[in-house]
Amino acid sequence: MTESLPPTRPRIPGAGLAKGLAVTLRTMTRKTVTEQYPDVQPELPPRTRGVIGLFEENCTVCMLCARECPDWCIYIDSHKETVPAAVEGGRERSRNVLDRFAIDFALCMYCGICIEVCPFDALFWSPEFEYAETDIHELTHERDRLREWMWTVPAPPALDPAAEEPKELAAARKAADKLAAAQAAAAEEPTPGEPTPGESTPGEPTPGEEGPA
């Protein structure tokens, strides 16, 4: 038994052309979204993940970023240095000194884990993206290049006026208030040999006492 086919609709002459023209008209009246890159630079959102900048002054060589990177594309070398004691009889300290910090952007998958885990705010996203290379080895950016990216990192957005004060600011304000109170108390204290208010100096009549007639 053969299945009967659905009846075909009658073809209207010029329907396809009208449909095509309707699409053209609709597109013509919409705002264009095509950007004329590279003649016009795109306006990227501030949180764009373009490249990673290193602020090496903040880096303590704790190695957390390199350990957590899922692609193992962060290379860090360091050595230890002994810092002499700050006070006489104190203990010497040892600190890590950074020798190499590099990120291989040929392997990086821009997950941002390294930036998230850095406990010392040494890594930042920059929206810069124009660093394509013809040689893949050039995509390993060493510390100097990573530092250069730092200057392209956008400033953080302003705080919400209703937001809670950052704890760093609150701590700094508390310390400043304490210092100001201590300075004010020290200024009020009489210096030795100086009479306190209400106290008379020797040979001077006290209030209510009469001098020699």
Ligand code: SF4
């Ligand atoms: S963004 Fe992700 S993949 Fe790239 S270096 Fe950081 S942790 Fe590694």
Ligand code: SF4
């Ligand atoms: S996690 Fe931060 S401080 Fe630690 S090594 Fe990486 S960049 Fe430096």
